[in-house]
Amino acid sequence: MTKRASVLFDAPGPKARVRYLIYSVVVVAAVLAGGVWLFLQFQDKGQFTADKWRPFTESAIWETYLLPGIQGTLTAAVLSIVLALIVGMIFGILRMSEHRAMRGFAGTLVEVARSIPVLILMIFLYAIFSEYKVFDTSQRTLAAVVTALTIYNGSVIAEIVRAGIRSLPKGQTEAAVALGMRKNQLMRLVLLPQAVTAMLPALVSQMVVALKDTALGYLILYTELVRSSFQMGAALQNTIPALLVAGVIMIAFNSALTVLATKLEQRLRSRKKGGAVVAADSILTDAAPGVDLTQK
Amino acid sequence: MFDLISRYDTKILEAFWVTIKLTAFSAVGALILGTIVAAMRVSPIPIARAVGTAYVTVFRNTPLTLIIVFCSLGLYSTLGWTLGSDQLTDTNYRWAIIGLSIYTAAFVCESLRSGINTVALGQSEAGRSLGLTFSQNLRFIVLPQAFRSVIAPLGSVLIALTKNSTVAAVIGVSEAALLMSEMLENEAALLAIGAIFALGFVVLTLPMGLLFGWLAKRFEVAR
Numbered sequence: 254m255t256k257r258a259s260v261l262f263d264a265p266g267p268k269a270r271v272r273y274l275i276y277s278v279v280v281v282a283a284v285l286a287g288g289v290w291l292f293l294q295f296q297d298k299g300q301f302t303a304d305k306w307r308p309f310t311e312s313a314i315w316e317t318y319l320l321p322g323i324q325g326t327l328t329a330a331v332l333s334i335v336l337a338l339i340v341g342m343i344f345g346i347l348r349m350s351e352h353r354a355m356r357g358f359a360g361t362l363v364e365v366a367r368s369i370p371v372l373i374l375m376i377f378l379y380a381i382f383s384e385y386k387v388f389d390t391s392q393r394t395l396a397a398v399v400t401a402l403t404i405y406n407g408s409v410i411a412e413i414v415r416a417g418i419r420s421l422p423k424g425q426t427e428a429a430v431a432l433g434m435r436k437n438q439l440m441r442l443v444l445l446p447q448a449v450t451a452m453l454p455a456l457v458s459q460m461v462v463a464l465k466d467t468a469l470g471y472l473i474l475y476t477e478l479v480r481s482s483f484q485m486g487a488a489l490q491n492t493i494p495a496l497l498v499a500g501v502i503m504i505a506f507n508s509a510l511t512v513l514a515t516k517l518e519q520r521l522r523s524r525k526k527g528g529a530v531v532a533a534d535s536i537l538t539d540a541a542p543g544v545d546l547t548q549k
Numbered sequence: 550m551f552d553l554i555s556r557y558d559t560k561i562l563e564a565f566w567v568t569i570k571l572t573a574f575s576a577v578g579a580l581i582l583g584t585i586v587a588a589m590r591v592s593p594i595p596i597a598r599a600v601g602t603a604y605v606t607v608f609r610n611t612p613l614t615l616i617i618v619f620c621s622l623g624l625y626s627t628l629g630w631t632l633g634s635d636q637l638t639d640t641n642y643r644w645a646i647i648g649l650s651i652y653t654a655a656f657v658c659e660s661l662r663s664g665i666n667t668v669a670l671g672q673s674e675a676g677r678s679l680g681l682t683f684s685q686n687l688r689f690i691v692l693p694q695a696f697r698s699v700i701a702p703l704g705s706v707l708i709a710l711t712k713n714s715t716v717a718a719v720i721g722v723s724e725a726a727l728l729m730s731e732m733l734e735n736e737a738a739l740l741a742i743g744a745i746f747a748l749g750f751v752v753l754t755l756p757m758g759l760l761f762g763w764l765a766k767r768f769e770v771a772r
């Protein structure tokens with residue numbers, strides 16, 4: 254960030270350096286004061302005594318609460334990302350079809366899927382699955398979480414695919430057509446392989462969204478990390494430590510993915526001059542329905 | 550479907566009204582907080598930049614469910630911060646607004662920062678050569694242009710917020726998602742209920758997307 258951000262200010266002179274130092278002290282003091290105050294508040298309620306934290310050193314506790322939670326979160330996230338990738342590819346390509354009706358159909362589905370909150374989808378699917386006994390009772394919550402996440406993330410990935418294909422230089426299509434390739438070959442052999450590489454950073458970022466959204470399964474009683482840490486907090490009377498640990502685990506996973514996405518993007522950008530890349534922090538990953546952001 | 554709507558009409562409208570209110574209040578909160586964090590992230594003070602970065606990393610990578618559960622269980626149940634109301638429903642409603650604001654502010658900050666990056670270098674150089682300080686430069690020259698170039702992304706953030714406001718259901722705020730799960734339990738017409746709420750959100754979010762798309766074109770900065 255340094256280079257772009259420093260657009261806003263010059264290298265500080267001696268006076269400015271003193272001023273910055275004072276501001277720094279003020280900021281540090283404010284943050285520390287807030288943190289310590291909050292810490293003391295929780296300590297007052299006995300949330301930070303040693304025996305509230307001791308459970309985290311026992312493997313039995315991890316096996317009962319946290320590991321199943323992590324497993325639930327990861328299972329749902331991985332399944333839904335893989336399925337969403339397939340759904341997204343299909344709909345992304347359908348949206349670029351030459352047939353107006355096909356384009357319209359896929360476009361409408363994608364836009365509608367993006368306008369409905371994942372939680373609403375999840376609750377609804379769970380009710381449907383229970384009513385019609387679609388899945389085994391033990392798998393029902395997982396199925397609802399995965400299906401809802403697949404529908405939502407699939408619609409976003411469809412947009413990422415479209416952005417990836419659009420980001421390719423026009424010459425690629427022209428060359429393939431000149432070689433006499435059919436539409437299907439053009440897509441399969443020329444455009445898609447390049448587009449997948451181009452959209453890799455955005456895809457990894459989308460995994461962060463999927464991973465976070467598994468926590469919505471909380472409401473339909475799916476055992477994911479937030480729910481399992483909530484249960485742990487209730488059982489061992491250490492709500493705050495349990496939720497904090499869940500937060501740290503989630504942040505660790507997601508930051509790792511974010512770093513990976515940025516690294517990928519840098520590598521792809523440096524690899525070929527003017528090569529196509531869909532940015533990792535692309536707004537597409539949280540894109541609004543109705544706004545065509547792929548044009549930027 | 551229609552008899553369902555007529556039987557529940559006031560309830561449905563009330564639930565969506567709560568959703569809209571949650572969205573509106575959290576949007577204001579997130580915009581203010583997000584602008585402050587963005588200003589910190591581009592400020593000349595390294596510590597402030599680090600604090601801003603930490604804020605974004607923490608809150609963008611935490612599930613919203615966790616933040617809202619933490620607000621309700623940690624800050625309300627454990628610490629007893631009732632936010633000046635003596636009713637449980639009001640308290641949870643206010644905590645939901647705070648949780649949503651804190652979470653969304655991280656996204657507002659990131660959008661704004663990318664907007665600041667689109668402002669041409671010469672603009673702030675010109676500002677500086679006129680003798681403007683960092684904060685004057687930010688307020689009069691950079692932020693107005695940045696805001697105009699991030700109208701569409703901010704619209705996306707607002708729409709995501711509208712959808713995310715359903716998460717308030719996990720702490721029992723009586724908005725659309727909670728009413729829906731209640732209706733799904735009590736009524737037989739599952740598909741009709743699903744259709745009503747899906748339609749409700751399509752009606753809420755699609756026009757917003759179109760509006761922001763139009764606004765973005767209307768206020769585009771010519772470069």
